[in-house]
Amino acid sequence: MNISAIQSAPAAATAPVVAMRGVHKSFGPLKVLDGVSFEVARGEVTVLIGRSGSGKSTALRCIDRFETIDGGEIEVCGRRVDDARLDLRALRLDVGIVFQSYNLFPHLTIEENITLAPHAVKGVPKAEARALAAKVLAQVGLEEKLHAYPEQLSGGQQQRAAIARSLAMQPKVMLFDEVTSALDPELTGEVLKVIEALAADGMTMVMVTHEMGFARGIADQVVFMHKGKVHEAGPADILSSPSTPELAQFVGTGL
Amino acid sequence: MGGALNLNHLLFLGHGALWTIGLSVIALVGGGLAGFLVALGRVSPSRTLRLLAATYVQLIQGTPLLVIMFLSFFGLAAIGFNISPLAAAGASMTIFVAAYLGEIWRGCIEAVPRPQWEAAEGLALSRTQRMVKVILPQAIRIATPPTVGFMVQIIKNTSLASVVGFVELTRSGQIINNSMFEPFLIYSIIAVVYFSLCYPLSRLSRRLERTALQKKPALA
Amino acid sequence: MGLELDFSVVLDRWRSLLDGAALTLELAFIAVVCGAVIGVFGAIGRRGGNPLVERLCGAYVEGIRNTPLLVQIFLVYFGLSSLGLKCSAFTVAAVALTINVGAYTTEIMRAGFDSIVKGQIEAAEGLGLSKAQIYWHVIIWPGIERVYPALTSQFVLLMLASSVTSQISAEELTAVANYIQSETYRSFETYIVVALIYLALSFVMRFGFWLLGLALFPRRRRLGTPL
Numbered sequence: 001m002n003i004s005a006i007q008s009a010p011a012a013a014t015a016p017v018v019a020m021r022g023v024h025k026s027f028g029p030l031k032v033l034d035g036v037s038f039e040v041a042r043g044e045v046t047v048l049i050g051r052s053g054s055g056k057s058t059a060l061r062c063i064d065r066f067e068t069i070d071g072g073e074i075e076v077c078g079r080r081v082d083d084a085r086l087d088l089r090a091l092r093l094d095v096g097i098v099f100q101s102y103n104l105f106p107h108l109t110i111e112e113n114i115t116l117a118p119h120a121v122k123g124v125p126k127a128e129a130r131a132l133a134a135k136v137l138a139q140v141g142l143e144e145k146l147h148a149y150p151e152q153l154s155g156g157q158q159q160r161a162a163i164a165r166s167l168a169m170q171p172k173v174m175l176f177d178e179v180t181s182a183l184d185p186e187l188t189g190e191v192l193k194v195i196e197a198l199a200a201d202g203m204t205m206v207m208v209t210h211e212m213g214f215a216r217g218i219a220d221q222v223v224f225m226h227k228g229k230v231h232e233a234g235p236a237d238i239l240s241s242p243s244t245p246e247l248a249q250f251v252g253t254g255l
Numbered sequence: 256m257g258g259a260l261n262l263n264h265l266l267f268l269g270h271g272a273l274w275t276i277g278l279s280v281i282a283l284v285g286g287g288l289a290g291f292l293v294a295l296g297r298v299s300p301s302r303t304l305r306l307l308a309a310t311y312v313q314l315i316q317g318t319p320l321l322v323i324m325f326l327s328f329f330g331l332a333a334i335g336f337n338i339s340p341l342a343a344a345g346a347s348m349t350i351f352v353a354a355y356l357g358e359i360w361r362g363c364i365e366a367v368p369r370p371q372w373e374a375a376e377g378l379a380l381s382r383t384q385r386m387v388k389v390i391l392p393q394a395i396r397i398a399t400p401p402t403v404g405f406m407v408q409i410i411k412n413t414s415l416a417s418v419v420g421f422v423e424l425t426r427s428g429q430i431i432n433n434s435m436f437e438p439f440l441i442y443s444i445i446a447v448v449y450f451s452l453c454y455p456l457s458r459l460s461r462r463l464e465r466t467a468l469q470k471k472p473a474l475a
Numbered sequence: 476m477g478l479e480l481d482f483s484v485v486l487d488r489w490r491s492l493l494d495g496a497a498l499t500l501e502l503a504f505i506a507v508v509c510g511a512v513i514g515v516f517g518a519i520g521r522r523g524g525n526p527l528v529e530r531l532c533g534a535y536v537e538g539i540r541n542t543p544l545l546v547q548i549f550l551v552y553f554g555l556s557s558l559g560l561k562c563s564a565f566t567v568a569a570v571a572l573t574i575n576v577g578a579y580t581t582e583i584m585r586a587g588f589d590s591i592v593k594g595q596i597e598a599a600e601g602l603g604l605s606k607a608q609i610y611w612h613v614i615i616w617p618g619i620e621r622v623y624p625a626l627t628s629q630f631v632l633l634m635l636a637s638s639v640t641s642q643i644s645a646e647e648l649t650a651v652a653n654y655i656q657s658e659t660y661r662s663f664e665t666y667i668v669v670a671l672i673y674l675a676l677s678f679v680m681r682f683g684f685w686l687l688g689l690a691l692f693p694r695r696r697r698l699g700t701p702l
Contacts, residue, residue: 064601092603103598106702107617107694116612117602149694162598169602317674319638321649326666333662334480407541414543418642425545438553446542446550453541 014042017173017204018063024071032058034228043202047215050225056208060177064095077172096166097175100182102158104150111146114165136164140194156187160194176207264431271427272448278413278423281345286352293357298364315354321415323347328419344416363398400467404460407453484659485668495651496672503634506572514580521585539578545639547571552643568640576633583625587618620692620702627684631677
């Protein structure tokens, strides 16, 4: 393991929003996470990269408790996610997650998709929720699709709507799980632009992605995972000058 | 004043159960043959045949089996055709089963992938040859799970034959009850017998469906 | 021998036939509404969490689906009276039909709920919705929409099957037919007319469910595509 140029965190002024410490996880006999540690500070964009099976998606899902861990600690917004007594609802108010397959609710309009959670979970009155929906949709550039159904939107539009749906809950940190991998190439740009704008606004983010060029531009921290371990971590320029042969090969093959 | 449930009663129920199975077989065979014709009619190139078959199916599927039974037994008797309860029950079940199995089998014929039809046409087979050699064999395989499942419906529906006096399992129970007056016990036993006839078929049908899903469909 | 059919004596009694048809629809309506509720809870029970609940729901479904409705009606009839409850034939019929259709509805709804992909549920969890909220907003209504044609067919079958309740003297359409033919001796004509009325009722029911579907599923109404 070779950690190069660990970025100097602002001296203890703010605790990390996300902290993984020595996380272990197995699916049966298969060890997927083998002592994973990294931290994400407020307003920081961390990009997880690695081959399929390196454990990056699993690590991301563990942050929002979609997988439970076998060992180690995960702390998100001051809460211990690995604690069995965790208030899941409170965690998910703080964490927004966007999936590879968008997972919009097909039987609801885009507006209803967005207003559902604020109204049902936070008790926001319907009229206010609708105003909020219009606002976040405008943020992702889809204000005219308010009353459309997901099947009437392109893949890129659906993914942007899914981002808006998560944004409406005003999370403290956003997780993106390979959100452009299922899209046709010409549609990825519109989604990446939205993510870029969010980062510029100061949203704390953890992203799993294959888009190396995008990662180079947006990441404050890149975490390269290999065989369930954090193989190399540092600022975005480790992609141009990798210290380990595995990362060099990974970036070279452009996977 | 009724006696306790004794061996004679159980034998009588067993005899009724045998007739339940017998009537079910008659319905399956008769209804199966007729249903096959109905299915062929539904996919026939002749518009008249298609219309006739469709009308038949709509009529029968929109009528309760009980009414068909009454019609065949009391209705025919009233206009001069006296037939036995067995004949009435058998005819009613055949008519009923033909409509439902015909629809199920039509669906299975249509479920054979289009490329199969086209391949057979491309080989210059006549329509009959196409049906017999290419389509039907595949349709039969698709049809096996739902047909086995429908056999459960047939067995259950034979209970209605009791209403026209045919002595199958349910009627046997009614007869015993007239001397014993333990209706809840008797009908519970009858329910258990029906269950032991039907449940294995239900399980078999589900297992067939699972294996059918796992097998890869033949590529064109 | 000439075949003399006289439909007029039957059609003269159109008021009784109408009453019988109305009762048939009433029975069907009650059984459908109660059965649908049973179906939703039964399907939720079968889908898991509690293994005891799963097994109970499974036993209920298999028990009903593998025994004839006629026998079930007798069991309810004699069972209720042996418990000392004096119920009208209508009540017994409604209870038996509800129990029966509840089992079939459970299976159909379970298929509908199972068709909701895991990703949908994860997205809802990620938004912080509770289990009950997820069921209501993401699983139950889209699930019902998916299996709505199967549900409609099952409910029409139930209406036809209600004819069997004539055997415990519920005064629905078939019982009325039996009564008319015993009075007029015109069995053939009576049962033909009644068969046609049932056919008409099944069309009416299908149309009613189609309209209900338009009201319940706005997306279907607007886009016309299956879910």
